[in-house]
Amino acid sequence: MVQYAVLIYAHDSAHAPDAPAEDTETCDRHSDELQQDGSMVAAYALTPRGMATSISGDAITDGPFVDSKEVVAGFYVIEAPDLDAALAIARLNPVVREGGGVEVRPVHSSFVKAAEQTAT
Amino acid sequence: MTDAAAVEAAIADTHRREWALVLAATVRVARDLDLAEECVQDAYAAAMESWVRNGVPGNPAAWLTTTAKRRAIDAIRREKALRSRLPLLLEPEEEAGEVTAEESTAQDAEALDHVIPDERLRLIFTCCHPALSPEARVALTLRLACGISTPDIARAFVVSEPTVAARITRAKKKISGARIPYRVPPPVELPERLRAVLAVIHLMFTTGHTAPSGASLVRAELVGRAMRLSRMLLELMPGDTEVRGLYALLLVTDARRATRVDADGRLVRLEDQDRSQWDRTALAEADDMIVGCLRAGPPGRYVLQAAIASLYADAPSYDRTDWPQILAVYDKLQEVWPSPVVALNRAVPLSMVAGPQAALAEVAKLEQGRRLSGYHYLPAIKAELLSRLGRSGEAARAYDQAFALAANETERAFLAEQIADHTFPA
Numbered sequence: 029m030v031q032y033a034v035l036i037y038a039h040d041s042a043h044a045p046d047a048p049a050e051d052t053e054t055c056d057r058h059s060d061e062l063q064q065d066g067s068m069v070a071a072y073a074l075t076p077r078g079m080a081t082s083i084s085g086d087a088i089t090d091g092p093f094v095d096s097k098e099v100v101a102g103f104y105v106i107e108a109p110d111l112d113a114a115l116a117i118a119r120l121n122p123v124v125r126e127g128g129g130v131e132v133r134p135v136h137s138s139f140v141k142a143a144e145q146t147a148t
Numbered sequence: 149m150t151d152a153a154a155v156e157a158a159i160a161d162t163h164r165r166e167w168a169l170v171l172a173a174t175v176r177v178a179r180d181l182d183l184a185e186e187c188v189q190d191a192y193a194a195a196m197e198s199w200v201r202n203g204v205p206g207n208p209a210a211w212l213t214t215t216a217k218r219r220a221i222d223a224i225r226r227e228k229a230l231r232s233r234l235p236l237l238l239e240p241e242e243e244a245g246e247v248t249a250e251e252s253t254a255q256d257a258e259a260l261d262h263v264i265p266d267e268r269l270r271l272i273f274t275c276c277h278p279a280l281s282p283e284a285r286v287a288l289t290l291r292l293a294c295g296i297s298t299p300d301i302a303r304a305f306v307v308s309e310p311t312v313a314a315r316i317t318r319a320k321k322k323i324s325g326a327r328i329p330y331r332v333p334p335p336v337e338l339p340e341r342l343r344a345v346l347a348v349i350h351l352m353f354t355t356g357h358t359a360p361s362g363a364s365l366v367r368a369e370l371v372g373r374a375m376r377l378s379r380m381l382l383e384l385m386p387g388d389t390e391v392r393g394l395y396a397l398l399l400v401t402d403a404r405r406a407t408r409v410d411a412d413g414r415l416v417r418l419e420d421q422d423r424s425q426w427d428r429t430a431l432a433e434a435d436d437m438i439v440g441c442l443r444a445g446p447p448g449r450y451v452l453q454a455a456i457a458s459l460y461a462d463a464p465s466y467d468r469t470d471w472p473q474i475l476a477v478y479d480k481l482q483e484v485w486p487s488p489v490v491a492l493n494r495a496v497p498l499s500m501v502a503g504p505q506a507a508l509a510e511v512a513k514l515e516q517g518r519r520l521s522g523y524h525y526l527p528a529i530k531a532e533l534l535s536r537l538g539r540s541g542e543a544a545r546a547y548d549q550a551f552a553l554a555a556n557e558t559e560r561a562f563l564a565e566q567i568a569d570h571t572f573p574a
Contacts, residue, residue: 030327110237110329111279112337134326 029107031069031135032114036121038128041101043073054122055102062106067117070140071104098128105135155199158208159192166209167295168380172267173213173256175330178220179235181292181320187223188295191216210256217256236323236330268293269332269384272377276345277328284319285348287312294373304370306361342385346394346450349377353398361555365409371402389441393451396441399434400457403427415562419466431461449485452477471500488519495529504533524553528563535570544570 042051049056055073062068082093092099101123108114111132118132171188178184191212205211275288290296290304298316302309322328333341356370378395385391407421438458441451456477463469478494492514499507511530520526531546544567551563 110327112329112333115279 029109030114031105031107031138032111032118033103033105033133033135034114034118034121035103035131035133036101036123036128037098037131038101038123038126039097040099041074041076043102044076045079058120058122059104061120062104062117067106067108069105069107071102073102074100101128105138150200150203152200155196155204158199158204159195162195162208162212163192163295164376166212168268168271168293169209170212170216171292171295172271174216174220175236175271176238176267177217178224179238181236181323183220183223184216185292187216187219188212190219205253207253210253213256214253234324234327237327238330266332266384268380270330272345272381273332273341274323274328274330276341276348277323278341278344279326279328280319280322281315282347282351284315285344286351287315288319289348289377290352290373291316293377296373300369304367305355342388342390345381346390349374349381350394350397350450352377353401357401358559359556363557364413365415365556365558366405371405374398375402389444390448390450392437392441393448393454396434396437397450397454397457399430399437400454400461403430403434403461409558413558415558418460423465426461431458434458435462447480447484449481452481452484456481469500471497475501488514488517489523492520492523492526492529495533499533499536504536508533508537522553524550524559524563526550527553531566531570535566540570 042055044051052073059068059071059073062071077092077099080090080092080099082089082091084093106114106117108117111134114132118130121130124130167188170191171184174188175181175184178187194215195208195212199205199208272289272293275292276285280288286305287301290301291298296304298313299309302312305312323330332338352370353374356367356372356374358365359367375398378391378398381391382395403426404418404421405427406425407416407423410416434454435458438451438454441447442455447455456474459470459474459477474497475494478490478497481490482494491510495507495510498510508530511526511533514520514526515530527546527549531543531550534540534543534546547563547566547570551560551567554560554563
């Protein structure tokens with residue numbers, strides 16, 4: 029099995045700090061499905077572009093690093109036997125049919141601090 | 149001893165016909181595209197010496213396969229400890245077959261006849277994977293499925309050798325690094341993936357048929373390679389109508405080969421071509437295939453394009469072309485494959501059915517759309533329509549635009565003549 033990162037590109041993230049459950053319902057349901065079928069390794073939903081701060085050289089600016097129509101709204105890591113299988117999973121992401129898209133990239137290596145249960 | 153020239157000819161012939169077969173069989177053992185390629189190249193080099201000494205074997209492809217596979221096995225044994233590259237992903241049931249160096253040429257001959265057709269398909273589908281850039285797909289297919297060297301690919305596409313080499317290396321790296329599986333896609337993915345394969349062969353052919361640049365109108369080597377690949381795909385997937393459609397399209401288009409330029413290398417327009425010189429056998433073969441495809445169900449893009457080309461070719465003369473029928477097929481084609489190029493080409497039969505003025509209006513719409521702004525056939529077709537309406541001055545200006553965009557010398561010479569004829573009408 030190989031790990032692939034799936035980067036979600038959308039106009040913006042639905043996960044505002046105070047977002048009501050119905051705003052994030054579609055994303056959450058898809059995430060649950062991937063957790064249940066065992067393909068999901070890790071997942072991070074990011075807050076909207078308004079929360080982003082970028083640094084380039086000495087300059088600190090408000091907003092996403094790349095000024096474009098889409099931002100990375102979140103990313104997750106899946107396990108799959110090959111790229112075709114990973115693409116088949118990634119294309120199920122609801123964002124693909126909602127005007128956004130996903131980028132799939134093999135993971136080279138990773139690190140996650142063995143946490144004492146992070147609060148969510 | 150066999151005559152060295154005869155051996156060279158036999159090797160060249162086997163290279164042309166059987167490269168994909170031998171490489172695909174070797175990949176199965178090597179499980180690495182680079183290693184397999186190296187071993188097959190070595191086998192071809194070894195053939196020269198051995199065949200001069202012992203004669204050309206009865207089944208040259210089997211001899212080459214056995215030799216290449218042995219080398220692959222040796223290399224794997226030697227390098228086992230050193231190898232860090234990722235092996236190609238093969239389907240599990242295929243991995244079970246342990247291949248040994250002792251496997252005989254006879255077995256290889258047997259295997260080439262039975263198992264291997266599938267192996268060549270794997271090779272092509274992997275080369276044309278949508279996760280690779282379109283340029284890389286073409287380069288990789290020419291290299292792995294046709295055995296064409298990097299300098300020759302560079303020449304065929306008029307790009308630098310390092311560019312081609314980098315494209316191929318990057319693509320191979322992605323195949324192993326991103327784990328693009330080495331297999332024929334399952335039925336659900338097949339139609340989409342097959343479209344990518346057909347597009348690569350079609351692009352190869354069109355680039356050869358009317359070279360986008362250079363002195364000669366045709367790059368015969370590319371045309372030949374595309375025809376051979378298309379025929380191979382037809383042998384491997386005879387049931388698919390688009391595979392048949394593409395082959396028929398190439399047959400019909402290439403059947404006019406002898407008449408597209410005159411003895412001095414100057415472009416001859418379709419209406420002025422000597423139809424008696426067209427390859428009637430190829431046209432008849434294509435006709436049969438197209439009729440069969442049209443009966444088989446709703447036709448796809450290539451079947452319709454082939455049908456159009458065939459309607460053009462079957463007319464006894466340009467004036468007696470069945471324009472309404474061609475226009476009807478173009479309408480159908482626009483439904484299944486909406487593209488501005490199709491809309492532009494449709495303007496030609498439209499002008500014969502509804503007059504040049506109506507066609508000019510369609511061309512004007514496409515001009516505003518701007519998607520064809522770099523495409524020299526747009527002003528060229530526009531110029532011809534204007535010319536037929538007697539608007540010489542405007543025609544000359546449109547020919548001028550076409551001339552500025554065209555990069556093939558044969559086409560430019562033709563356009564230059566048109567500019568002169570319309571600027572100083574006789």
